[in-house]
Amino acid sequence: xxxxxxxxxxxxxxxxxxxxxxxxxxxxxxxxxxxxxxxxxxxxxxxxxxxxxxxxxxxxxxxxxxxxxxxxxxxxxxxxxxxxxxxxxxxxxxxxxxxxxxxxxxx
Amino acid sequence: xxxxxxxxxxxxxxxxxxxxxxxxxxxxxxxxxxxxxxxxxxxxxxxxxxxxxxxxxxxxxxxxxxxxxxxxxxxxxxxxxxxxxxxxxxxxxxxxxxxxxxxxxxxxxxxxxxxxxxxxxxx
Numbered sequence: 001x002x003x004x005x006x007x008x009x010x011x012x013x014x015x016x017x018x019x020x021x022x023x024x025x026x027x028x029x030x031x032x033x034x035x036x037x038x039x040x041x042x043x044x045x046x047x048x049x050x051x052x053x054x055x056x057x058x059x060x061x062x063x064x065x066x067x068x069x070x071x072x073x074x075x076x077x078x079x080x081x082x083x084x085x086x087x088x089x090x091x092x093x094x095x096x097x098x099x100x101x102x103x104x105x106x107x
Numbered sequence: 108x109x110x111x112x113x114x115x116x117x118x119x120x121x122x123x124x125x126x127x128x129x130x131x132x133x134x135x136x137x138x139x140x141x142x143x144x145x146x147x148x149x150x151x152x153x154x155x156x157x158x159x160x161x162x163x164x165x166x167x168x169x170x171x172x173x174x175x176x177x178x179x180x181x182x183x184x185x186x187x188x189x190x191x192x193x194x195x196x197x198x199x200x201x202x203x204x205x206x207x208x209x210x211x212x213x214x215x216x217x218x219x220x221x222x223x224x225x226x227x228x229x230x
Contacts, residue, residue, distance in 0.1 A: 049218075089217075
C-alpha cells in the first residue's frame with residue numbers, strides 16, 4: 001500500500017496567516033493526490049484534485065503543488081471558516097489511502 | 108445536484124453483520140464509481156471499497172467491485188438499480204469497526220459525499 005505522511009499533524013495559526021501542509025508518499029505517485037477539508041461532525045470536502053486543480057466553488061486562497069513523492073497544500077490568508085482538519089489522499093494505486101490529517105486551529 | 112444519503116442501524120453487536128445503504132438523489136447509479144469510506148473517532152478516513160455498474164444487461168459485465176485488503180474479505184458492496192441505491196455489508200464485526208460510514212462518488216477524487224451514518228459496535 002502507498003502510505004501518505006502528513007506534516008505537521010497540527011498547527012496553530014491566526015487569521016490572515018499563510019499556512020502550508022506537506023504530504024509525502026512512500027513511492028512516486030506523479031500528481032495523483034487530492035486534498036480535503038473536514039469540519040467537526042461533517043463529511044470531508046474536496047478542495048484540490050490532481051495535485052493542483054481547484055475544485056469548483058473553492059476559494060482561490062487554497063492551492064496545491066508538487067509532484068512525485070512530496071506535495072504541498074497552502075492557504076494564502078487563513079480565514080475564520082478555514083479552521084478544520086485537512087487530509088491528503090492518493091489515487092494512483094488501490095487501496096486508496098489518506099494521510100493522517102493536519103488539524104488547523106486558532107492561535 | 109447529485110446528493111447522497113446514508114442510512115444504517117446505529118448500534119450493532121459484535122460478530123453481527125452491518126448493512127448500510129446509500130440513496131442517490133438527482134443522478135443515476137449507472138456508469139459511476141460509488142465508494143464507501145469509514146472514519147473511526149479521531150482518525151483519518153479509510154477507504155473500504157467501490158462498485159461500478161455499467162448498466163450492461165449481461166450479468167457477467169454488469170458490475171465491478173474493488174475492496175481494501177485491510178477488511179480481509181468481510182466487505183461486500185452491491186447496487187440496487189430499482190431504488191437508485193448502493194449498499195455495504197460488513198461481516199464479523201468488532202469494536203474496531205465502530206466508525207462513521209460515508210458513501211461517496213469516486214471520480215479519481217471523492218467529489219460528492221453523504222453526511223455519514225454513525226455505527227457503534229457494542230454488546
